[in-house]
Amino acid sequence: MEIKVGLVGCGGRGTGAAENCITSAPDVKLVAMADMFQNRLDQSRKYLEGLKHPGVRVEDRNCFVGFDAYRKLIDGGVDLVLLCTPPGFRPQHVEAAVDAGRHVFMEKPVAVDPVGCRRVIAAGKRAAEKKLTVVAGTQYRHHEQFVETVKRMREGAIGTVRAGRIAYNTSALWKVDRKPGESDMEWQIRNWINIDWLSGDHIVEQHIHTIDVMVWAMGGPPVRAVGSGGRSVRAPDNGNIYDHFSVDYEWPGGVHVLSLCRQWNNTDQHVGAYFHGTKGVAAPYSGEITGPSAWKYRGAATLGTSYVQEHADLVASIRSGAAVNEAEAVSVSTLVAIMGRQSAYTGRAITWEEISRSLIDYSPERYEFGPLPARPVPIPGRVP
Amino acid sequence: MRRALLLAVIAAGCGGTPRPETPSSSYSETGGPVPFDMVRIADFWIGRCEVTWGEYQPFCDEYDKPPAGVDASTRPSPPGHGVPPQGLGSGRQPAMGLTRNAAERYCEWLSRKTGRTYRLPTADEWERACRGGSAGAYSFGDSDTALDAHAWFADNAGGMSHEVGQKKPNALGLFDMHGNVWEYTSDGRLRGGSYADAPEKLRASHQQEFLFTWIERDPQRPRSRWWAFDGPVGFRLARSE
Numbered sequence: 001m002e003i004k005v006g007l008v009g010c011g012g013r014g015t016g017a018a019e020n021c022i023t024s025a026p027d028v029k030l031v032a033m034a035d036m037f038q039n040r041l042d043q044s045r046k047y048l049e050g051l052k053h054p055g056v057r058v059e060d061r062n063c064f065v066g067f068d069a070y071r072k073l074i075d076g077g078v079d080l081v082l083l084c085t086p087p088g089f090r091p092q093h094v095e096a097a098v099d100a101g102r103h104v105f106m107e108k109p110v111a112v113d114p115v116g117c118r119r120v121i122a123a124g125k126r127a128a129e130k131k132l133t134v135v136a137g138t139q140y141r142h143h144e145q146f147v148e149t150v151k152r153m154r155e156g157a158i159g160t161v162r163a164g165r166i167a168y169n170t171s172a173l174w175k176v177d178r179k180p181g182e183s184d185m186e187w188q189i190r191n192w193i194n195i196d197w198l199s200g201d202h203i204v205e206q207h208i209h210t211i212d213v214m215v216w217a218m219g220g221p222p223v224r225a226v227g228s229g230g231r232s233v234r235a236p237d238n239g240n241i242y243d244h245f246s247v248d249y250e251w252p253g254g255v256h257v258l259s260l261c262r263q264w265n266n267t268d269q270h271v272g273a274y275f276h277g278t279k280g281v282a283a284p285y286s287g288e289i290t291g292p293s294a295w296k297y298r299g300a301a302t303l304g305t306s307y308v309q310e311h312a313d314l315v316a317s318i319r320s321g322a323a324v325n326e327a328e329a330v331s332v333s334t335l336v337a338i339m340g341r342q343s344a345y346t347g348r349a350i351t352w353e354e355i356s357r358s359l360i361d362y363s364p365e366r367y368e369f370g371p372l373p374a375r376p377v378p379i380p381g382r383v384p
Numbered sequence: 385m386r387r388a389l390l391l392a393v394i395a396a397g398c399g400g401t402p403r404p405e406t407p408s409s410s411y412s413e414t415g416g417p418v419p420f421d422m423v424r425i426a427d428f429w430i431g432r433c434e435v436t437w438g439e440y441q442p443f444c445d446e447y448d449k450p451p452a453g454v455d456a457s458t459r460p461s462p463p464g465h466g467v468p469p470q471g472l473g474s475g476r477q478p479a480m481g482l483t484r485n486a487a488e489r490y491c492e493w494l495s496r497k498t499g500r501t502y503r504l505p506t507a508d509e510w511e512r513a514c515r516g517g518s519a520g521a522y523s524f525g526d527s528d529t530a531l532d533a534h535a536w537f538a539d540n541a542g543g544m545s546h547e548v549g550q551k552k553p554n555a556l557g558l559f560d561m562h563g564n565v566w567e568y569t570s571d572g573r574l575r576g577g578s579y580a581d582a583p584e585k586l587r588a589s590h591q592q593e594f595l596f597t598w599i600e601r602d603p604q605r606p607r608s609r610w611w612a613f614d615g616p617v618g619f620r621l622a623r624s625e
């Protein structure tokens with residue numbers, strides 16, 4: 001059975017996801033592309049057509065640009081959509097895809113605010129009713145090393161978990177300077193990673209990977225988060241997000257996981273997750289368990305292969321009718337990241353109950369090119 | 385003696401004495417580069433140490449402050465995804481996770497800054513510099529047992545790069561020619577082995593191609609022209625005059 005694929009969001013990651021998808025299994029064909037901007041779509045299409053792969057068969061009439069490009073693509077003849085735009089657009093795209101009966105691959109994170117997370121969870125439930133597959137770009141859940149480490153941990157290899165620590169300490173990512181005459185909306189979308197309503201801040205946009213491993217390994221979301229954060233080195237003219245967060249996530253029974261993330265150039269870097277139990281330590285990022293049940297992952301899966309594996313699992317799910325559905329899991333992890341962010345922004349302890357009911361909604365009033373003043377950088381104690 | 389044939393002329397000011405405690409180069413307080421510690425071998429000069437993060441970072445920082453008239457493609461774009469779990473190091477650790485393009489563009493940048501033409505060593509230059517007159521597998525002979533004193537490799541490095549200039553130098557006063565990070569030569573091949581490699585990869589004559597697994601994890605397409613995050617790959621400067 002041939003699977004016709006449409007790509008929504010033709011940036012570097014979307015283009016990568018399209019390549020991963022068409023190379024993950026036979027008879028998977030990219031037939032349509034959508035982006036906000038013509039130049040981004042053209043660059044992506046040129047790269048993908050340059051692969052000379054039989055899975056790329058995009059015609060001009062199936063290429064769409066603008067705010068409604070996603071809808072035109074979804075309403076066309078595709079079976080599977082790859083939703084790879086900035087996450088601020090994800091909820092509306094997931095809803096449209098599911099309502100039109102399309103299978104979904106969606107990049108992480110899946111929202112930037114609690115309202116968006118709940119929209120994705122609801123769309124995921126509708127997808128389940130329709131037996132549609134929904135896979136998320138939290139690729140570690142498709143990586144044998146992580147799967148095996150977490151499985152052993154959940155089966156008791158480290159005894160009872162007492163504490164943990166996770167980190168995404170890295171350097172700054174890219175930025176896009178504003179061009180003369182560019183509207184607020186256009187510049188913000190082109191510079192999306194540094195804008196709150198588009199990326200959700202870096203704790204949500206990037207650290208989501210590590211937070212997802214934490215939520216997965218701990219078996220569910222924490223009950224409470226107490227966080228700090230700020231903006232030490234990010235250039236004043238570059239968006240309105242922080243550049244560091246530290247969050248103490250708490251589970252019932254007084255179990256805490258310390259979460260650090262920062263985007264600072266020329267400083268010590270580290271990405272990892274460690275869970276300390278009564279009998280040992282589990283470290284999914286190195287595929288290791290210490291203690292009496294010591295174990296080390298010796299398989300061949302690399303971090304790189306998991307980007308293709310998640311699409312292989314997706315395609316297999318569609319073809320078998322098994323309807324894998326990761327919408328809720330990735331939405332919960334996204335919301336845990338948002339919970340930490342809000343605690344840092346406000347300076348208050350945020351409970352899972354509070355964030356689950358929160359009405360925070362970053363969506364702009366209108367999706368059109370024009371003025372869109374950015375919210376000021378949050379100051380703890382002054383943000384409700 | 386073969387070593388004598390190499391005419392190992394040590395640069396004035398470098399004195400021929402290993403100086404592991406001082407940087408192989410540094411940046412002045414005004415941010416401008418001062419000349420690297422280069423060793424002259426016959427008709428070329430080569431860096432005493434691998435280029436460090438402290439030396440490479442100012443090049444990256446120009447992304448935020450591009451000099452007038454310089455095209456965006458001449459300076460590294462920040463990575464579009466995260467560093468490997470163990471990080472890439474900082475300070476006096478060798479710059480690594482670099483593509484050949486990144487190493488070559490750095491040489492061009494440094495040349496503009498200093499008015500001297502820096503480049504990657506040729507394969508022949510690299511091997512002559514590495515051997516320092518030795519005809520054996522390594523600069524110190526054929527036996528792996530002395531490797532620990534001269535090189536960071538799989539058995540002693542603990543899975544990470546180390547500050548340059550800590551192990552014994554070769555007869556020319558060059559550090560870390562064996563191990564620590566792979567080093568690009570101008571033909572695009574890599575020499576010297578790394579902290580992650582077994583002894584045979586560290587041999588003076590061993591050559592390696594760039595590995596796909598070093599860039600496989602890059603989720604973006606096209607992949608970065610600058611970063612090969614999973615590669616323990618750096619470089620050493622060379623100069624003809």
